[in-house]
Amino acid sequence: MKVVFVGGGSFRTLPVVRAAMAEPHVFRGGEICLVDFNLRRVETVGRLIMKTPEYAGSGCAITWTDKIDKALPGADVVSVSFPVGSAEVCQLSDQACAERGFCGSDQLSVSGAFRAVTGGTIVLDIARRMERHCPRAWLVDFANPVAVYSGMVNNHTKIKALGICGGFSNHRWDLTRLLFDKDEYCDEFKVSSAGVNHLSFIVRGTWHGKDIYRLLGERLQKKPWRPCRIPKFPRAEKSIRYGLARLVELYRRFGSIIFSTEGDGMMHIFFEDMRERMLRTYKPLTRAQIARRARKGAADRQRLDQWFRGHLDKELDGKFWAQDALQNPYFAANPADATVVVLKALSGASRQWLAASLPNRGAVRGFKDRTVLEYSMFLDRNGVHPEPDLEVPDCFHGLISALATHQTLLGDAIAARDPRLLAAALFAYPIHQNTKHAKALWRDLLKIHAREMPAEFQKAKDYF
Numbered sequence: 001m002k003v004v005f006v007g008g009g010s011f012r013t014l015p016v017v018r019a020a021m022a023e024p025h026v027f028r029g030g031e032i033c034l035v036d037f038n039l040r041r042v043e044t045v046g047r048l049i050m051k052t053p054e055y056a057g058s059g060c061a062i063t064w065t066d067k068i069d070k071a072l073p074g075a076d077v078v079s080v081s082f083p084v085g086s087a088e089v090c091q092l093s094d095q096a097c098a099e100r101g102f103c104g105s106d107q108l109s110v111s112g113a114f115r116a117v118t119g120g121t122i123v124l125d126i127a128r129r130m131e132r133h134c135p136r137a138w139l140v141d142f143a144n145p146v147a148v149y150s151g152m153v154n155n156h157t158k159i160k161a162l163g164i165c166g167g168f169s170n171h172r173w174d175l176t177r178l179l180f181d182k183d184e185y186c187d188e189f190k191v192s193s194a195g196v197n198h199l200s201f202i203v204r205g206t207w208h209g210k211d212i213y214r215l216l217g218e219r220l221q222k223k224p225w226r227p228c229r230i231p232k233f234p235r236a237e238k239s240i241r242y243g244l245a246r247l248v249e250l251y252r253r254f255g256s257i258i259f260s261t262e263g264d265g266m267m268h269i270f271f272e273d274m275r276e277r278m279l280r281t282y283k284p285l286t287r288a289q290i291a292r293r294a295r296k297g298a299a300d301r302q303r304l305d306q307w308f309r310g311h312l313d314k315e316l317d318g319k320f321w322a323q324d325a326l327q328n329p330y331f332a333a334n335p336a337d338a339t340v341v342v343l344k345a346l347s348g349a350s351r352q353w354l355a356a357s358l359p360n361r362g363a364v365r366g367f368k369d370r371t372v373l374e375y376s377m378f379l380d381r382n383g384v385h386p387e388p389d390l391e392v393p394d395c396f397h398g399l400i401s402a403l404a405t406h407q408t409l410l411g412d413a414i415a416a417r418d419p420r421l422l423a424a425a426l427f428a429y430p431i432h433q434n435t436k437h438a439k440a441l442w443r444d445l446l447k448i449h450a451r452e453m454p455a456e457f458q459k460a461k462d463y464f
Contacts, residue, residue: 008034151372152411163357198265
């Protein structure tokens with residue numbers, strides 16, 4: 001199998017490749033091609049892959065380039081991972097949301113919608129190039145907002161696309177914390193989910209053959225309940241414990257919990273509480289402060305790049321390579337990454353269970369076929385096999401429908417370069433829908449993102 005990693009200079013590439021190479025059938029006799037505009041960085045990643053114990057004897061070729069058209073011919077999978085938008089624009093965008101009474105993020109939010117327009121033109125260009133060079137290849141998108149890009153590519157090109165998310169494995173931490181008071185990852189849960197990326201609901205599931213919701217009832221109906229400590233993620237402990245408390249509230253009120261506890265998804269259910277929590281620590285930055293922060297971030301990244309590249313000249317022993325992802329996140333194999341799951345499946349090595357974003361096409365009851373949703377499925381070399389009998393809980397159906405329609409329309413607008421469709425997509429967003437505050441924010445964000453999005457989208461304000 002030939003896999004092209006667009007954004008191959010990312011720090012997540014090496015852990016993904018190592019974990020995929022651990023299954024010998026994925027890359028045996030194949031090729032890994034890394035593509036990145038930063039040729040020095042992508043060369044570093046490529047040469048470090050060659051130093052890994054998994055590479056030895058793999059029979060896999062490693063190449064790198066800054067020219068995507070050179071990489072694509074013969075590809076079976078094109079994995080896309082890159083940050084969307086400059087640091088300055090992203091900070092200004094999130095601040096504008098906070099000042100207008102919204103929460104900002106790079107995914108399920110109004111600021112995420114504008115970042116989608118910026119990054120979507122890049123993803124669409126990649127898909128169009130794939131139509132010419134490798135029309136049967138899968139596009140596997142990890143760049144946010146993944147649902148928008150997956151819907152756009154599937155609905156408007158001949159390319160098959162999956163939108164995957166790091167939150168795919170969050171439930172394996174959260175359920176362990178909820179049920180067993182342990183801050184541990186457990187891959188022995190089998191859950192089915194349906195919704196939108198960052199706000200999918202666990203429809204059903206098991207742990208060692210026992211029903212997940214029965215176990216949750218036995219554990220969470222006992223009062224008082226307190227979230228466990230989070231020793232493995234001390235910096236994120238407050239936010240994780242807050243998220244666990246909201247999961248318990250969801251279960252006690254509605255009998256359901258969500259698949260992954262990203263804040264911008266959960267915010268749509270607990271909007272006022274989460275917004276007030278955010279504003280308690282919110283301090284807007286001036287443009288000068290934002291510029292200084294961006295420069296510092298760039299300098300920090302340069303130092304990290306130099307440290308990373310320094311490993312090319314070191315003798316890296318078995319003990320170094322044996323460290324886990326918490327000990328050595330830049331070099332350890334990461335089998336929990338959804339990209340690894342996808343590569344194992346599409347290579348034919350094994351049938352894999354995952355949740356991903358793509359058009360519904362009958363997978364979840366009550367939604368149009370072309371509406372982009374996140375849902376559980378088996379994946380193999382023959383494609384997607386959705387889990388049967390999936391549905392969103394009734395009380396959340398309207399919310400999920402609005403969010404899914406919003407993201408589907410965003411993909412339509414990007415593909416057509418249609419400002420009127422962008423205005424329609426913004427109207428569909430369900431928080432402060434079509435209010436003066438919302439329209440003022442849309443105008444603010446058009447100005448903030450003007451340098452980084454196609455100029456024709458500025459006409460969207462004619463339809464507000």
